[in-house]
Amino acid sequence: MTATRFRQRKLSTKAALQVIDDSQIDVTDDDTRHIATIESGVERTEEIEHHLQAAISAANAAALGTKVKAAFIPTPDASKVIPNYENLYRKVYSHPHSYIRFSSTVEDTSGNLYCIDEEDDEYITQYNSKKSQGTQCSEDNFEEVISEYEMLTALKQPFLGLSEDENLPIHLMTYEEMEEAAFESDSKLGEKAHAKDLYTWWEQRRTKRRGKPLMPILKFEQGQIDKDDGDPYVCFRRREHRPARKTRRTDAQSIDKLKRLRLDMERVRSLAKCVQLREDNKKDNQGWEAKVYTFRYKVKKYKRDFKIDDNDDDLLVNKPRKRVVEPPPAPVPKPPVRHDFKPPEADLVQLEDLHKLRVQNIEQVVIAKRKERQFNNAGWNDQTVVAFQKPPITPPPDTQQSFRQVDTYFARQLLSPPPSASPSLSPSSPNPRSTGPLQPRITFQTSAPPQTKRKREEDDNGDPMRFRMRSSRNNRVFIDRRGKRLNDKDREQIDERILDRFAFDHDDSDEEFEGFSGSTKYNREKALLFSANLFLQQVMPQRRHDHLTQSINSPATSHLTPSTPAAPHPPTPITQATT
């Protein structure tokens, strides 16, 4: 033996091994001690058993090519064949052509589970000897009844006969109790022949067996773990319960399902009740009709007897009486009580909530949009606001500031504005900003009240009228109005169309209506703007005081908008005029 012998590689299961014959190999060269021996898999203490060793040895010897007697392990006798097999088993089976698929259980296929024994045979013979031919108890009948008793007892008294105390009295159900139990469990015990007579026999046998079932049953665990564990006859224990992982969600789901199921069931029940009621009524109705018929028959008879000759209309035709049929109030299923004692609709989504949510969402969107716009406008001057103002050092903080209160007092003087007034505009100038100061101007006298005062006024419900003037491309001038709603009295007097017109009279209209350029709303709005334009171009330079003052003084135009002169005219012609 050289040292290399002992340094052989491990046997790899992945390496391809050559398959060769004995003859190709030098047997003396063999040494496989390095391969770890694999356990046979037999319990060690049994592995040394005599017969097994003999058999293994024989097999090994055979594998080595030695001629030996093969050994086998002796087993107890199993060769005896019974003589009466034919009596017990019938030659009635034929295997179907296709593979069998079968799911009936032993219980399904065994008929009555109780089987008669010799004691029963004796009793039946004795019992039947007292009966006449037709009323005798058959074996099947007997088994049926006893099975029923056994089944009901197992159901109602599952722990009967488990007590090991010999002195404890056995309380079996009486026949009456048995009948009751049978009724509960839908069994037909009472209808079975001889049921009552066989009770005494069953009771007698069961008492003799100390309450145990008449047919021996397997011993199952009885909850006394220590005792059960040591008892080899206790078998087929339940496996450990592995609770499924529960989440609140699955809980809620199953509760919902159960609730729904419960409601469905209640509905079915009430439906069934209604059906029953209806059928009962029908039955009553039949009775009444029969009575009516007999009475009519009598009437007819009397008529004939007394020779009353009239037609039979009142007998043949049922005069429809107006019946007030009250449908039977369907039993209202009780609302299921929740486990947390909240009303059952607590989970439901309320319409109010939805509305609230909607309003909230809208507000949020508005705020977000506004913020976005402010962000985008940062560092820019809104020229549409301040175009014709002397550029302030800092732009007004809010567009609202460019609105100024205009009292009618000032409005009257509009046509003779003080020279200091601003803003100024020149309708003819293409670039009002650069050329503005040089052009002849129209000025509005506006009051620019201090900030604080304005604030307060805004808070008032009075909502004074305010105006803003803006100039735009093509020398358009806008006068925006704000505040002063119509009161109800005014509203009555104003023509509906005029009222309608003002609906669109609000600022930043040209941006907002971009999306609707094709719509009539848009057109109308545009018309208004143009009308204002027109007014300024036409009226202002010519100083038509009378017209304007007139319109201002009229109640319908007390809001003083630039469009008032155009108010009596439909907007479309004006649009045409400007285009």
Next chain:
Amino acid sequence: MVARDGSQEPTAEKEVITGFATIATLAIGVKAWVEKDGEPRKAEILSKTTRKGEPVFYVHYQDFNKRLDEWVAASRIDISREVEFPVPEKPAPPKKEQSYPNLKNQKKDKKPPRDSIASTPDPTAGPSTPSASAARSLKRNRVTFEAEHASPQSFAATPAPDEDGIDLVETPAGNVVSAPQTDPTIGNNGEIEGFSKEKEIEKLRTSGSMTQSAHEVARVRNLSKLQIGKFEVETWYFSPYPAELTECDVVYICEFCLSYFGEERRYQRHRMKCELFHPPGNEIYRDENVSFYEIDGRRQRTWCRNLCLLSKCFLDHKTLYYDVDPFLFYCMTSRDEYGCHLIGYFSKEKESAENYNVACILTLPQYQRLGYGRLLIAFSYELSKREGKLGSPEKPLSDLGLLGYRAFWQEVIVDLLVEVRENKGEISVDEIAARLAMTANDVVHTLQNLNMIKYFKGQHVICLTAGVIAQREALLEKQKVKGKRTIDSSLLKWKPPVFNAAAKTWNW
């Protein structure tokens, strides 16, 4: 019990208390020389009772399988030789000489061991004895898998060898393997034993195994004969049929629904009503000889329980501790005009954590040695092939199971190797395993056992030895004459069943 004897023998030698006994003082736990098949064998008395006024003893022969345990008359016990008394828990004080020939003849009932040594000088040793014997008898190794004798038919014709048989053949070293988990000292310690038992139950609970720890009562066979269909069969081991049935001479088993009856009259009545003609499941395989049925333990609880009770009569280590729900049962039947007669079955976990493809496997004794065991094993591997898994039977094996599996493995592996030798000439262990749906471990075990792995010219080779080839040829010859039982995979109509979580849980 063999388990104890085997593990203790090396160390317990010095503790053995020997002495002479009379028939009357032969108590449970005592080991005496009993005549078996014409020769004396050492046997442990497991139970004692009286029949027709004569005492009879239930004995377990040392180094014989439990299935050969039997009731013997007093005349077969050689009381002229010394007997061994059970070792008390504490080291026994002085040596106990049992030489009281005129002790009162107590023939009634099982005699507690205490009686036999009550006259010893040390009174403390007496009471402790029963507990010691009880504790030791609890000693049981890990649960095992049990299989029936499935040795090839070539072995079947030869007579059983007598004791000399072992001398006829050379025993190559390295085949008997020690199980390292066996601790010989545990036997004497009740506490450790109890603990390991608990652990065992814990293991059963979680693993879904079908094996069982033995119990004092369970050591004694409780039924003597079963009548199954046409056959009358002696039982091998304890089975937890209702205890009342143990009083019956014969227990009658309905061949189709496997229901059990103590009285013949009841059995006859049942047979008139029973409408079952085959195992109550789906037929998944059929050839001209046999049909296989697949039965779900959860759906056919009664039938599967009945099957387990029956098979427990022939499987030592099978457990009926827990219910049958997590198992599928594959039942092999033969058909005739009476119905489908159950020949054997194997059970299989619905989901095996250790990739076992068989839990318990049994050919009913009346059908043994006809090649059916090989067929069952072949079928179990056929299923594994269909599943695309490598399978192995649940370990450890029983004696008959080991022989059956080894024979099967040898046959299929050698067949494959012969084919390889003619074609490619090379194959790896993993490839063999994959082709046969066996685990690589089982392949190596078989090759090693047959002495086929050699180291030659610096590398491992598989050597088809002359002996192996000769065995194969003999087998082929035999099959040519008698025909061979095989599984034709094209006749298997089966898809691996898929279970949802609910069907796999073990609760009811």
